[in-house]
Amino acid sequence: MNETYAAIEKRAARSARIRKFLTYLLLVFWALLVLFPFYWMILTSVKSYGAYNTEYIPKFYTLSPTLQNYIEAFTAVSLGRYFWNTLLFTVVTTALMMAVIIPAAFAFSRLEFKGKNIVFALFLSLMMIPSELVIITNFVTITNWGLRNSYLGLILPSVTSVFYIYLLKENFEQIPDELYKAAKVDGTSDLKYLLRVVLPISRPTIVTVVILKVIECWNSYVWPRLITDDPFYFLVSNGIQEIRENGFGRENIPAMMAAVVVISVPLIVLFLIFRKKIMEGVSRGGTKG
Amino acid sequence: MKTQWKAWLYLLPAVAFLGVFMVYPLVDVLVYSFEEGYNFASQSYSGVGLFNYSYVLHDPYFLQAVKNTFLIVIITVPLSTGLALLISLGLSSIRKLRDLFQTVFFLPYVTNTLAVGLVFMILFKKTAYTDGMVNLLIQFFGGTGVDFIEGPYWAKMFVMCFYTIWVVMPFKILILTSALASVNQVYYNAARIDGTPRWRMFTRITLPMISPMIFYLVITGFIGAFKAYSDEVALFGTNLNAAGMNTIVGYVYDMLYGNSGGYPSFASAAALILFAIVFTITCINLLISRNNVQY
Numbered sequence: 001m002n003e004t005y006a007a008i009e010k011r012a013a014r015s016a017r018i019r020k021f022l023t024y025l026l027l028v029f030w031a032l033l034v035l036f037p038f039y040w041m042i043l044t045s046v047k048s049y050g051a052y053n054t055e056y057i058p059k060f061y062t063l064s065p066t067l068q069n070y071i072e073a074f075t076a077v078s079l080g081r082y083f084w085n086t087l088l089f090t091v092v093t094t095a096l097m098m099a100v101i102i103p104a105a106f107a108f109s110r111l112e113f114k115g116k117n118i119v120f121a122l123f124l125s126l127m128m129i130p131s132e133l134v135i136i137t138n139f140v141t142i143t144n145w146g147l148r149n150s151y152l153g154l155i156l157p158s159v160t161s162v163f164y165i166y167l168l169k170e171n172f173e174q175i176p177d178e179l180y181k182a183a184k185v186d187g188t189s190d191l192k193y194l195l196r197v198v199l200p201i202s203r204p205t206i207v208t209v210v211i212l213k214v215i216e217c218w219n220s221y222v223w224p225r226l227i228t229d230d231p232f233y234f235l236v237s238n239g240i241q242e243i244r245e246n247g248f249g250r251e252n253i254p255a256m257m258a259a260v261v262v263i264s265v266p267l268i269v270l271f272l273i274f275r276k277k278i279m280e281g282v283s284r285g286g287t288k289g
Numbered sequence: 290m291k292t293q294w295k296a297w298l299y300l301l302p303a304v305a306f307l308g309v310f311m312v313y314p315l316v317d318v319l320v321y322s323f324e325e326g327y328n329f330a331s332q333s334y335s336g337v338g339l340f341n342y343s344y345v346l347h348d349p350y351f352l353q354a355v356k357n358t359f360l361i362v363i364i365t366v367p368l369s370t371g372l373a374l375l376i377s378l379g380l381s382s383i384r385k386l387r388d389l390f391q392t393v394f395f396l397p398y399v400t401n402t403l404a405v406g407l408v409f410m411i412l413f414k415k416t417a418y419t420d421g422m423v424n425l426l427i428q429f430f431g432g433t434g435v436d437f438i439e440g441p442y443w444a445k446m447f448v449m450c451f452y453t454i455w456v457v458m459p460f461k462i463l464i465l466t467s468a469l470a471s472v473n474q475v476y477y478n479a480a481r482i483d484g485t486p487r488w489r490m491f492t493r494i495t496l497p498m499i500s501p502m503i504f505y506l507v508i509t510g511f512i513g514a515f516k517a518y519s520d521e522v523a524l525f526g527t528n529l530n531a532a533g534m535n536t537i538v539g540y541v542y543d544m545l546y547g548n549s550g551g552y553p554s555f556a557s558a559a560a561l562i563l564f565a566i567v568f569t570i571t572c573i574n575l576l577i578s579r580n581n582v583q584y
Contacts, residue, residue: 020383027380034396034458037412038396038405038408055418057425103300103302107296107299111295111296130516132541133315136314136318137321140317160303160306218401244407245527251418260405260407260408263401264401267399267400270399283464283467
């Protein structure tokens with residue numbers, strides 16, 4: 001024993017400190033990497049066009065912030081239009097989807113009918129089908145129905161989700177049988193039971209599903225791009241791509257960044273309000289990644 | 290009997306939508322892929338056979354797309370999973386600022402990939418006005434700048450993978466952090482009493498306990514990376530073939546964008562090839578995980 005107990009303890013304390021330092025270093029490093037693009041887009045969006053283009057070495061701050069780019073973003077391209085389209089698309093798609101999947105989940109969880117298990121198994125097997133496989137025919141179907149460049153064409157293919165039906169069904173099944181029996185004794189109809197008892201009890205899960213769907217809708221790009229070529233029906237994702245390729249005369253990067261900020265803000269605000277719910281929801285039902 | 294009929298009524302909307310937009314397309318895509326010389330305008334075809342598959346498999350654009358996709362998968366899945374594991378371990382070992390870090394790390398999940406991709410493009414791009422942030426950084430450290438967006442292949446692939454990892458990290462960090470939190474502390478306490486070294490605690494307790502979640506992330510990561518597409522569009526624009534950065538999914542969609550309805554037959558064949566690849570790899574993953582997941 002050459003070392004005293006105190007020396008060993010001291011060394012252990014030092015290595016714990018170093019470990020802690022390295023941990024924070026890693027976390028701060030990644031946090032900076034995540035935040036920097038956001039900082040950069042906000043910063044660039046308040047630089048004036050002239051100032052931006054004269055900075056060969058971009059400055060990390062600006063002394064004369066301007067809102068001109070935001071005005072430009074809403075006047076030079078139809079950002080307002082894209083925004084409104086996306087809002088409409090998101091609200092209607094989510095509402096329709098809830099109207100479709102809640103009764104289905106209720107039927108699977110509570111009602112009795114022949115072949116229930118087989119039908120449910122078939123539903124589940126559909127979860128494995130990647131959207132790339134079915135999107136081709138959907139594109140042809142919507143085209144044949146003459147619904148290209150229409151809200152209906154945008155919305156229809158995304159109003160069902162087997163996964164969300166499954167999630168809701170699992171949740172509905174946790175409601176005690178006694179409630180249903182009591183309701184039946186009172187002569188309550190199934191529909192009334194669903195609306196008055198099941199929905200209020202399952203509110204947290206329903207809110208989660210709604211939030212996940214809203215995020216999905218807000219960011220959807222592939223289907224809208226296939227089905228719309230008329231800028232009147234563009235969603236923000238397609239709008240931003242259009243802006244990148246044709247808008248603002250290509251070089252007006254500050255205005256482009258203003259558009260990017262405007263598009264990103266709604267979801268970030270939503271996230272900051274419902275942080276706990278969204279993270280919990282994504283860990284239960286997220287798919288991106 | 291009456292309740293039976295009613296139950297089907299509740300199911301009707303879902304069944305109708307799934308029938309039209311999922312089950313029917315599934316059959317249809319198979320049919321398309323075997324119809325040769327399909328013409329969208331006249332909805333006629335000249336024969337049945339494997340021509341579409343052989344066309345796609347001999348198309349240099351498709352082969353380029355396959356190469357790109359495989360590179361993205363091989364580079365981003367291990368890197369992002371490993372990095373996410375490191376960060377989650379870090380997160381679960383601290384108490385101060387933990388909520389703040391978690392919130393920040395999650396941000397990329399709730400942003401529009403197309404929009405933020407534009408920011409990445411500007412950071413990496415060389416223009417007449419400026420070499421761009423990243424290049425200036427490289428030059429500051431004594432390197433030579435390179436146009437990451439329209440420059441050499443490796444540079445484009447680097448930005449591509451970098452952005453993909455940036456986008457997929459939130460989900461992985463979230464899943465791994467909650468997996469780490471659910472490991473029973475009793476194991477660690479017992480190990481500590483035995484004086485087990487840290488590294489051993491990690492390999493013998495932590496890793497086995499969270500191995501199901503790691504495999505889950507690897508499997509979903511593979512599937513997600515094989516379907517890479519909108520991140521590419523965000524960085525390189527819609528003409529991915531010209532940029533040489535197309536992916537398999539991008540190839541499928543490009544086949545549909547063409548004039549007068551495009552070429553659904555070629556698109557279907559390519560989509561089915563993709564499905565076959567993803568299906569095979571997922572099965573291999575599942576087999577490996579069955580032999581290795583320890584609990």
